[in-house]
């Protein structure tokens with residue numbers, strides 16, 4: 204790729220954070236944090252759930268005013284703490300929630316920030332040519348004339364990245380950019396990031412995936428309990444050391460021994476279910492004590508099947524059976540013993556303004572009587588928080604005040620409390636730190652030994668290899684392969700994803 208003008212003057216760091224503190228009611232989220240990101244460097248922000256990573260990102264991108272301290276972008280101080288001011292200094296943000304106009308072309312999306320002036324001055328064909336040049340320069344193989352809504356989720360993210368960097372920028376900030384990307388899509392994203400780094404742009408990103416840190420990152424800053432605890436060159440450390448620094452203790456973070464599980468009666472089955480446009484006619488059977496993984500790109504049918512199995516969406520054809528009865532709608536499914544952890548916890552999982560304890564007790568099977576027994580409810584909530592390892596001092600605070608990973612743990616704790624027979628999980632450990640992730644795995648292994656059945660959509664091959672008894676690989680709305688748990692490995696899943704070694 205040709206290199207744009209060097210975004211930062213030689214020798215000047217892309218970002219300096221000096222003595223930044225932020226306090227929320229009852230929580231010191233950041234304590235005198237210092238951090239430097241060099242020019243042309245890929246930098247990771249690491250730490251357990253609640254360590255303060257998102258808060259620091261918000262300060263850097265102008266979304267949160269610090270109580271004390273300062274932020275310098277390319278040597279210039281951010282004086283007004285607004286996203287617009289940060290953008291003027293050259294901070295570009297690619298948010299986790301896609302900000303794509305699906306009804307517009309890729310070209311219009313790439314040039315979205317310039318549109319009023321560009322549209323006034325140039326015709327559509329020139330705009331397409333300009334956008335295609337930007338896409339090609341950054342190395343994103345997408346046609347500028349395509350409709351953005353027709354792209355995959357991963358391609359939409361890349362288009363946003365091109366929009367962010369189509370003018371030279373010293374710093375691009377991404378919050379967990381690989382969450383829910385499949386491995387081949389991560390490869391493309393990393394190639395693009397590599398090119399940006401070579402052209403002098405720095406990237407700062409939050410990650411809970413250590414193997415990715417070792418692939419792409421130059422330096423890492425670790426936060427613990429709101430404080431900066433380490434700054435390391437990734438080439439000079441290893442995952443054991445990073446994990447020890449993050450959690451201040453040794454933490455299991457490699458594959459667990461695979462237990463031999465006996466699978467009992469059929470607990471959940473789908474016969475001939477289809478739902479336009481994403482899911483073609485599919486049959487599935489799940490047995491008690493079994494963990495079934497659904498593996499495939501976004502839009503391949505995995506999440507669509509999970510929603511149908513959880514009663515969150517009605518199939519156009521076919522039928523889902525729980526035990527011996529037909530599955531009811533969403534609330535019916537809960538009373539039939541099915542717990543659902545959706546991919547989008549904000550849309551489908553949590554009532555953000557309600558308290559943590561209300562969110563936990565919400566799904567208790569049968570009519571809720573908690574209203575009339577508030578003390579008992581609170582004690583139950585506290586116990587569920589302890590078992591679900593949610594870091595929350597006060598269950599009566601709104602769930603919105605928890606960090607992202609702790610919100611995910613609340614949803615999980617809710618279904619454990621409800622005593623579900625079947626759990627349908629869509630990206631169950633997205634945003635969850637590595638220690639909590641392995642605690643969740645241990646809980647799932649224990650519960651399946653007691654007869655729980657699990658259907659799990661995951662884009663984390665290590666997770667699938669660690670847990671699944673059986674894997675259904677999806678492409679274009681249909682199952683294209685079925686793999687036995689004993690034969691599951693990240694490498695094999697990668698081959699199947701790429702379409703090499705498909706056996707069914």
Ligand SMILES: Nc1ncnc2c1ncn2[C@@H]1O[C@H](COP(=O)(O)OP(=O)(O)OP(=O)(O)O)[C@@H](O)[C@H]1O
Nearest residue numbers: 227232252253254255256257258604605606607608
């Ligand atoms: N709006 C808020 N009100 C009150 N407390 C908050 C608010 N936002 C964050 N916090 C608290 O600040 C602390 C840091 O949260 P933050 O979201 O920055 O953590 P994080 O490292 O990004 O975690 P995660 O990995 O789970 O996303 C947590 O204790 C969190 O509960």
